[in-house]
Amino acid sequence: MWSGRFREPLDTQFEAWQRSFPFDWRLLPQEIAASSAHARVIAAAGILTPAEADRMIAGLEAVGKLALSESEFHNPNSSSAASIAQAEDIHHFVELELTREIGDLALKLHTGRSRNEQIATDMRLYVRDSIDIILAGLGKWALALIGLAEQAGDAVMPSYTHLQRAEPVLVAHWLLTYVSMIERDISRLQDCRKRMNLCPLGSGAIAGATLALDRTIAAQSLAFDGPTSNSMDATSDRDFALEFTQVLSILGLHISRFAEELTLFSTAEFGFLDLPEAFSTGSSAMPQKKNPDLTELIRGKSGRLIGAATSLSVLIKGLPLAYNKDLQEGQEPVFDASSTVQGVLAVLPAFTSSLRFRFDRMASAASSGYLNAMAAATYLSNKGVPFRKAHEQIGNAVRFGLESGRELEALTLEELKQFGDQFAEDFYTAITVEATLDCHDVVGGTARRRVHAALADGRSRILAEIDQQTVKSAKLE
């Protein structure tokens, strides 16, 4: 591919070691698409006749049908074994295979282009494809959460601050928290997609193509919004990969919080849910165990995603312009982050839909431990008691209750009146679980009518954001 100026052959160990083909074979579909677009560009520039361009594109399509995979790579009987053994990278592989397909005409494909712009283009296409698949997977997970929240109806649970019981909330309200996180992840992915959707083809090795190519042809045929604006930037920029992995690491953090809460809630100590057997494992030593492997693994995967984003940052820091071979090291973190998230999203929606909560346990946890104290203070402040005073009076009532082992609703009116004279009979209806929920009657609050509305709004926003066709056809790795 480039041996003309060399007198000596490469050291064989070095030659094998510097190849990227052992991992960039994943870029075959993107490389075929980008090469076909380039064939159209050079045909328009008169380098290929229309008939030659057709033959070349048909040849590329044939090469694109090869089933590259980890196992094919090690298969000595593969029909492409000779090219696999020789190829330095995916670009080299496609040229070798194209030559087998269409003969010497293949040698014209590299006119006016460089591998530096090719890899930049392939990686953008790969990230763009990954974003589309991940968006569909996120949509599925959000709908699974909304479905679960709808099933929960008006079931209540305690909410926690400092991991201490705080106030009762609807189970649906808690689940919708994760839908809000997903919506931000969706918007970050869409944003990243928009920003990266420019085509590097025509940037050459560093200074721009050496032929007067019409770059809009390639941009259009690859569904980019236009060509990139600076050839040095286009061949050295990996912001799209950085952003993509950073967005995925944030998404991983969200998923890990969900995983951690479920792990915790499934313990005997909480007892808020029975782990679905289809997604749990037993212990080879302790016969009674049912372990939350799915949520634990997900928690672990988020570390891996942060690792990918960190690798890319460290790789790019201080890298001089423009292309440097270091950039080859930036591929694997992107591949790994993309398939890690796809793997998680392939199991998470079904796991989520199969969750069955123990609403009785949740409700009893929500109705003891003075979780209605804030509603009680609000009752007094609605009667004109300044909130600081109301807080203190209810605090005193709680202390009194603690001493005699009773909740606020179990204290008599007479007992309550020693802490303030505004307590009246209607106090008891103001501190039921329902009243405690419904006093949070603000947008985003846990009042029942607000949560019902939030569920409907959440569902319609997700349906509007995620194309349902893609959700159905998305093939998560």
Ligand code: ARG
């Ligand atoms: N395999 C290379 C990479 O992934 C392709 C670009 C090679 N360019 C070069 N000038 N050696 O970065």
